[in-house]
Each structure stands twice: as C-alpha cells, then as structure tokens.
Amino acid sequence: MKRTFLNIKTFAAIILTAGLMTACSSEDDTVVTPEPDTEEPETEDSEEPRWITVAAAKMGDNPGDGNGGTLIYSVTSDDAKDPTVSIAPFENGFIAPSNRTARLQSSEDGNTIFNISYAGDTGGNYTKYTVEGGQIFTPSGSEVSIAPYVGTAPRWIKLFDGDQTGAAVYVNTENEFDENDTYTRTEATIGVVTLDLVNSSIKEFQEHSVALSAEEEANGYYISRIDMPTLNQAGDKLYIGARLSKVDPATAESASDYEILGSKTIILDYPSLLNPSVITSTLGHGNTNGYRSINSFEYNGSVYQANQSDPEGSYILKIGADNEYDDTYDFNLDDALGIEGAYILAWRPAANGKAVLAYRHDGSAEGVAGAQGFFAMVDLNAKTAVKIDAIPYDPDFYLFQYQGFVVDGTEIYVTQGAVGENGNIYVVETETGEVTKGAKLVNVAGSHFIGVF
Helix, strand or coil, X not given: CXXXXXXXXXXXXXXXXXXXXXXXXXXXXXXXXXXXXXXXXXXXXXXXXXXXXXXXXXXXXXXXXXXXXXXXXXXXXXXXXXXXXXXXXXXXXXXECCCCCCEEEECCCCCEEEEECCCCCXXXXXXXXEEEEECEEEECCEEEECHHHHCCCCEEEECCCCCCEEEEEEEXXXXXXXXXXXXXXXXXXXXXXXXXCCCCEEEEEEEEECCCCHXXXXXXXXXXXXXXXXXXXXXXXXXXXXXXXXXXXXXXXXXXXXXXXXXXXXXXXXXXXXXXXXXXXXXXXXXXXXXXXXXXXXXXXXXXXXXXXXXXXXXXXXXXXXXXXXXXXXXXXXXXXCCCCCEEEEEEECCCCEEEEEEECCCCXXXXXXXXXXXXXEECCCCEEEECCCCCCCCCCCCCCCCECEEECCEEEEEEECCCCCEEEEEEECCCCCEEEEEEECCCCCCEEEEEX
C-alpha cells in the first residue's frame, strides 16, 4: 500500500490562453527613454548598442527576501557602461507581473523580455514584452498559463534554440510501504512542459516516474527537486538538473546528516520528452538543479554544469556528446581558487568558453541576507578560475537570488550592489580580463538587484 508523503498534483487537461494583454503601466511616466547615441555616423564595423535590462527585487517582509515584486528598467549597452548614468528601477521601473520575484529571461539580442509570474493568483502566467527603453516594455503576443501543468510557482528556463522554446519542470514525491507498513522507497514523479515562446502556446507535456538505483532507493534516497533544463548540441536530448534528499528507511522521516551521492542529471528525448534516464557523476557530488540562475550551458559540443553542496566544494561538470558525464574533466572551484567550501551561486559563459561566476565559500562573511559572495572569471578549456578583484565585495551583497547575466560577444555584464545600498553595473571583457565600472544603480532600503537581461 501507499502512504502519501507529498500529494501529487492534479493536472488539467486543457491549455489556458488569454487574449491580447492590456498596455503596461508604470510608476513614473515622465522618465525620458534613453536612445542610442546618434551623433557619430554608423560605419560598417560599428555595432548598434543592445538593450541592457536591469532587474531589481523589492523587499517583502525582510531585507533581501525579494518578495515585494520585481521592477525592470532598460538602457543601451553604451549607457550601461557609462558611470555618469544613474538607473533607478525602484523609482521608475516597470513592474514585472509576479506575486513574488518574477522569473525573467531575455532574447539573445536583448530586445525581448520573457516573464512567468511566480506564485499568487497570476502564478504560472507567461507574458512577453518588447523592450523599448527605460520603463517602456510593450506587451507582445498573447498570454498563456502553464499552471495546469507545473503549478503556480514554476521553475522554468529559456532553451538556447534561437529564442523559440521555454521549458518548465516540477517534481512531486510519495513514500511507499509494503503490506507490513515497512518503508520500501520514495517515488519521484516529474512533469516537464515545453512552451512555444513565439506563438505563446504549449508544445508538449509529459509526466514520468524517475527511479534511482535499487540500492539508493532502499537506503531512502530520492529526487526531491529538479530545475534548469538544458538542450544538447544535437537538439535531441534535454538534460534536467536534480537535487537528492533522503529519508531514514527505519522511520520514513527526513534525514539531515547523510552521505552525499554523485551528482545526477535526468535525460529525456527531445522534443518528445520521453524515455527518462538518470546519469551519475563519479567525480562531483551534490546537486545540479541550481536555484534562480541558469545552471548549465552547452559549449563546444558538450554541456557544462555547476553543482552545489558538494563536500569538496563546487565543481563544473561536463556531459559529453555521448550523453554521459565525462569524469576525466576535473574542474573543482576549491582547487582553482585556493579556497574551501566553494558554492557556485550563478554563472554564465561567453562563446569563447570563458565565464563569469558568482560564488561564496567558507570564508564569506555573514551579511544581512546570509553568507554571500564574490565574482570570478573561469576558463572552461583551461579549467582555471581567478577572483575578480575589480568588482567590490560587501558582506551584504546578496547573490543567492541572482538571475541574469548579459553576454554580448566576449563581454559579460553583471550588477553589484549590497542589500539596501547603491551599486553599479560592471562589464567584464573575458578575452583580456579587463573590468569596466558602469552605470550607477540606485537602491532602496531592504531591496537588491538580481541581474541584467
């Protein structure tokens, strides 16, 4: 017989769609929209500035919780690099629809913002906006709700397929017992939905029971959280990061002190989302689901994935074109940076294989929102990491909820600003390591910046 541990959701069999969205509102309609500098004529070698959208999370009940909603404001990349420019999204920004922190993504060229509301009455609603500059984000297309498939607080991501597809996931669990009421295993049921970002429609939905090995399940291990779907280079497999938890088989109660198993990833056929399987790293241990920021990326034919809560400090792991972990690729952040207890909070590589990475470690000071971190530049090919000293550290600099980096060629844009304090945009040229201090970010009490898009 079965005893319910966490109730499995009931899924609707219909797609919820809405009509064209109404025009957006803003808090200050007098803000002048920034325009690209047109004093100098364009040449064939010059590139037009792209939009850089700053995302800011407002405080709810506690400093740094980000539960008061999300505001966004866009400037050109030229203005983003200009330290004389001030950006005040909390005063002038567009309110991204969401009960709590919005889950944002942007198009590769920065001209479109994709949003899925998180929690509340509008949770699970997908909306799309054309970036016009400043606080002007014009609704584009129609809304669609993915709540019937993955609930009102979905974990979703935009696949790197030319801004065509989004993917959202969930997992529910249920403890199982035999006829003697003895615990046998925990069943993990995952759901995956793909979303047509162009036409605002559901593409595919599948639900699967995903098992670990018989030995692992007998010892009480199960998949408790999943996130960050990533498409492989061939476009025929979807990798989903996973977190493992454990119960005590003798009592079926949650365990807190236990052996951390090898990092795992769920693989599905794509685009069908069928034939689930699980692969395991023998090198890295801990979770691969990440948190708010994209946790794995395709580069040069392989997928590179960060892990968290590894007893040896975070690794960047490699999944080869054969859809298996390449355990000859040994890239440990503790070793590379000469620290202990490294924890990758967020990261993003450019096309050259060099990345900017946000991390904390055992030496991080305890700030208003917990022990937070630093930025480093890493090289996936050389397996090296160097702390970026040009970006200032503050114990109250909150990176755990960080969501967005902008990659523009070999440049990577980030935000830095402690909770409740002003900060700046910084631009890292990954080829040279040069760091440019850019526009000032104007903050308000208890709030923080969660990245750029």
